Amino acid sequence: MTWMPLPALRTFVEVARLASFKKAADSLNVTPTAVSHQIRKLEEQLGIALFERHVRRISLTREGARLYPVLDEAFGRIGEALETVRRDASQSSLVVAATMAVSTFWIGPQVRAFRAAFPELGCRILASDDVVDLSGGDADLAVRFQRDSDPNLESFDLAPGRFAPVAAPSLDPQSLQETPLLAFEWASPHPEAPDWERWWRSAGLGRLNSGRIVWFSDEAHAVQAAMGGQGALLANLSLLGRELATGVLQRLDGPVISYGQFRLVRPRGRKSSVQEAVWQWWCSTLSGRA
Template identity: 35%
Template sequence: MQENLMAGRVRPAHNPVMNIPLNALRAFEASARHLSFTLAARELNVTQAAVSQQVKNLEARLNMTLFRRLPRGLALTEEGQALQPALADAFGRLASVLQQFEGGRVREVLNLAVVGTFAVGWLMPRLAAFRQAHPFIDLRVFTHNNRVDLSAEGLDFAIRFGDGAWRGLGAEMLVEARMAPLCAPRVAAALRRPADLLDGELLRSYRADEWPRWFAAAGLPDPLVRGPVFDSSLAMAEVAIQGLGIALLPVAMFQRPLREGLLAQPFEHTVTTGQYWLTWLKSRSHTPAMRDLHDWLVSEAHRSDDKDEGLPTR
């Protein structure tokens, strides 16, 4: 025990496994993935002999054979099969972390969940501008149908539709969702007054109060709506584009199909049943990247207030 003492501490036992060169592990991982020293050498930009020697050194340190050398390539032994996935995962994780370092700054990953209608109709056309303004934020976008759990899904933010009242969440309104009937132009041509909608196929969302509220805004009694129900405004819009029904949709989210003549807005009456909100966990402090995304979204939403008012009715 005396010879193992230095400055009152026990020297750790020498472990040759802990001193394995990284190059040897990298050579093995690449060779195991390609089952070829030659292809591994091309990937690592070294000679085939160097890769083979690195693997031999690793086998000697571990005192086990990792490959069976075959006339045409390599085959992993049981020991090699056990080591390969662990190294592949470790190198993958290391590469993922190193990718966050660029130009002397750390790239921060942000996970943003977005209700599909908002993602396609508002966010996607603006993502290039965000990336140009914030090149060191690695934004990852996930779509949902307005049902999302930030904590369970590891999300930084979620954009959803509603009234802004979600327990335990901070919320900031981005875009007002003014709803109007939208349909194919040939369907719109047959509609002269709002009451004509009662004879059409009215497509519905799972929010049952939307059509009644629109008819009330148009000065008409509560209708009996029996059309099909959709959990996605995008799917409902596609059915309307095909001329198979009339959809009550947020006009600001469907500017492109309106401009392209795929959809038409036959009447000027609109009704608001909710807004699109940026939400986050109140219990979590915002990182610098989260603040940047928050501020950019709010700024873009304010800029789009006047532009996304909808197209003139026919």
């Protein structure tokens, strides 16, 4: 097998792509004379003409047209491989975005396990109830509670949303009619999102006095108030699996409203081996946590 010089092959791909010696020279940051020399040398080594020269334009010969897509794909794969190696070498930290509540009750408790699994990789938890722009590089991945999936992101379903009243064990579960009702404001309100009035009707408890509801601006503080015995919270049971299992909170009797889905999401596209390993770890860990 006769090996062709890579610079000449790369030059051929650029000339074929741009259909111009001058434009290829500008793209490669060399002179048009250097481009012509590389192409002539390549044609001599192959023993075939790759371009037909016309007065004001060039075009690929039949042989050149066969060669171009193969080399173009090959250089594309080389570029992807080099980018993967570069990302692997530069990936020294990970940013995980989640709401305040998910950061508190899901992500935070997994920090020690994450450090054990990836001791060389730093981790930053970006806790915000605002939707973080993953495409802009603000985070590597995020846990989101969504009604509908985002087609622009790769996603993994973690747990469905299941809403029912919860309260601290110190609260009498039979006294819901007199107990303060805790609620949190949805970051992205939707008409179908569960609320106390909807649950109250489903439970057949008559008309609800909305003045009894104490509103929190974020879900995490509403959960903490419920854990502190301050009232009953219409909570997402999937979020609080550990707290319910350990008895920190108890689920009160009544219907369960299904709504939404917890998903782990990340930008689409090729990922480094480190990014893929981290993604798989969080998928496994958080789906088990839920």
